[in-house]
Amino acid sequence: MLNQTLQEKYPHLEISILKLSEVQKDNESFRIDSEPFKKSNLYINTNFSYEKLSNIALINPSKSEINNYSKNTFVTFLSMQDLGSGFIHHREQGLIVEFENGYTYFVENDILIAKITPCMEHGKCAIATDLYNGIGFGSTEFNVFRIRDSRFLTEFVFCYLNRDSIRRIAADNMVGTSGRQRVPTSFYEKLLIPIFPMEFQKEIEKMVKDSHKALEESKELYKKAEEMLYLELGLDPKNPLQSLLNSVNRPQDLTKESILNVSIRTLKESFLKTGRLDSEYYQVKYEDIENFIKSYSNGYDSFSNIINNKDTNFIPKSNENYKYIELANIGNNGNISEPMSDLGKNLPTRARRIVSNGDVIISSIEGSLSSCALITQEFDKHLVSTGFFVLNSKLLNSETLLVMFKSQIFQEYLKKFPSGTILCAINKEELSKIFIPKIDPITQEKIAKYIQESFNLRKKSKQLLDNAKIKVEEQIQGKV
Known part of the structure; x- marks a missing residue:
């Protein structure tokens, strides 16, 4: 009742009054600034069932979870600058012995998303593909998600996480000092992923794969030039x-x-x-x-x-x-x-x-x-x-x-x-x-x-990926 009264009195502001118990819930860092409690951050479409991301994916796996490797294996190394808006722009090659400690570890088909500003704001993210020997090491400034639940396709979860609305919510939940803020792992652990029909997820999967194919064809044409x-x-x-x-x-x-x-x-x-x-x-x-x-x-x-x-x-x-x-x-x-x-x-x-x-x-x-x-x-x-x-x-x-x-x-x-x-x-x-x-x-x-x-194919690739994200957004909003 008080929320409604204040909102009517100050219609130009977004106002929420919460109990201390509500603020403390799932709030390990005990943030009391207003951003994490915006109404837009609390939106859930009750027409769908949801599952926590931590229940369907391995988040930031350790090196021990990369199987069957030796120190003389050639692997992929990615810096933050190698990630584009949905794609890997460039891949460096190196021996696994060079990446003993202090790196992020991932394998083929893992989801990579920046955790710091401004990289996250630029949408630096990708699905790990075409890795040397299927193994990747990289910057500690991006999160890794490995989907392990058969009810979810990697491409669908990727598009869900890659939407502008999720990035805005993630930005509101960042912790740290100005200029070095990061999205905490706990934000993703409790993030709810909707359980959509497999038929719809396969449609998204095809669009993402077609986007990747167009991008690779674009790169080949650039090489020919x-x-x-x-x-x-x-x-x-x-x-x-x-x-x-x-x-x-x-x-x-x-x-x-x-x-x-x-x-x-x-x-x-x-x-x-x-x-x-x-x-x-x-x-x-x-x-x-x-x-x-x-x-x-x-x-x-x-x-x-x-x-x-x-x-x-x-x-x-x-x-x-x-x-x-x-x-x-x-x-x-x-x-x-x-x-x-x-x-x-x-x-x-x-x-x-x-x-x-x-x-x-x-x-x-x-x-x-x-x-x-x-x-x-x-x-x-x-x-x-x-x-x-x-x-x-x-x-x-x-x-x-x-x-x-x-x-x-x-x-x-x-x-x-x-x-x-x-x-x-x-x-x-x-x-x-x-x-x-x-x-x-x-x-x-x-x-x-x-x-x-080459540029036309790159444009087509971007459009396909954007369309996939739009379809996911429309499904969440109940517009399809």
């Missing part, structure tokens, strides 16, 4: 960097020094010419890469003569809403996922570049040089950080620019140019010194076709 570039340059697609270094003819008197990675420069040839005294800048491999680009049959030119660098600042209006692409949104195949949306006054001060359809963005920060992406129509007029270069070219199409800068050759080449102390990055002047091959137009067209098909 990359192979097309390497072949055009006369390199071995299986080991492009090594085949480049093997192909370079050095003067005989430099061969010994080159093998030792020694480069001798006079003051006139080094500092007085480049302004750089750091030895890394003069490594022989960079000279080899530049000589190789210069030998390309279709010609080459400097970056500044071929590519336009859009470096004009854009000042967001305080009370206008903008979409902002940050480093965490960039996928491994040049794709972009889930940009943030906020008023201009709330955006980071570095959100000062506006991008257009067809631009290519490239991180200038050492350690993140592989974060390159193609701006498609859906991201037109979004904002990006000043930590990105925003590029386009009349001579090279956008798809070719993307594949080129993400290629193993250019990723190695770009390592030459960063400078600085606390934050090492490529500046505009150094960027202009890069040599760019004038890729044959016919090859560019083939690369563009592969990339466009």
Whole structure:
């Protein structure tokens, strides 16, 4: 009665009055802040039966629960950045002996979901698939759920846990200090999972598997585009960097020094010419890469003569809403996922570049040089950080620019140019010194076709996964 009276008096607020016994129930950390007790967190559709997640799944299994392995077994390692919104972007391989302690352990078909902010807010989650020898080790910052109840399919539980509404509830139940908050395991242990008909769950399972299939096909098409570039340059697609270094003819008197990675420069040839005294800048491999680009049959030119660098600042209006692409949104195949949306006054001060359809963005920060992406129509007029270069070219199409800068050759080449102390990055002047091959137009067209098909399949994959989550949400709300 008191709840109703207060709600009528303050209709703009959400008010709940609970007894101390109700607050203490299933509240091991004894939280007394309001977030865990929001009405939205207490919603249950009584038309369904429910089961606690802890009763149907093994949560965060220990290493002892990975069977039949030896220390010489190759396994998958995943960092938090390898998880996308529903998918695994990238898989590292390593020997199991490297992951003795301090890791999360999982196997094929386990569910992985981030436990910290902002990773959880970005929806970093996946079903573990295509693991080396079926075994995975990874960051301790994601939870692992292994479904063991035959009444539940993994894909259905995954979609249920991956919904925005669950993420919001999980965020309300986080514990810890600001910036390092985590979803406690106890939240998932008591989370109720609805028991839906197996026919419906199989429908969800098919949509999730079809989504995964489309994504893998998308990755294969990207690889074909990359192979097309390497072949055009006369390199071995299986080991492009090594085949480049093997192909370079050095003067005989430099061969010994080159093998030792020694480069001798006079003051006139080094500092007085480049302004750089750091030895890394003069490594022989960079000279080899530049000589190789210069030998390309279709010609080459400097970056500044071929590519336009859009470096004009854009000042967001305080009370206008903008979409902002940050480093965490960039996928491994040049794709972009889930940009943030906020008023201009709330955006980071570095959100000062506006991008257009067809631009290519490239991180200038050492350690993140592989974060390159193609701006498609859906991201037109979004904002990006000043930590990105925003590029386009009349001579090279956008798809070719993307594949080129993400290629193993250019990723190695770009390592030459960063400078600085606390934050090492490529500046505009150094960027202009890069040599760019004038890729044959016919090859560019083939690369563009592969990339466009790849992006269409990735879009299809995302749509299938989104549709699966929507169907689960509708079923819970009783709309189907």
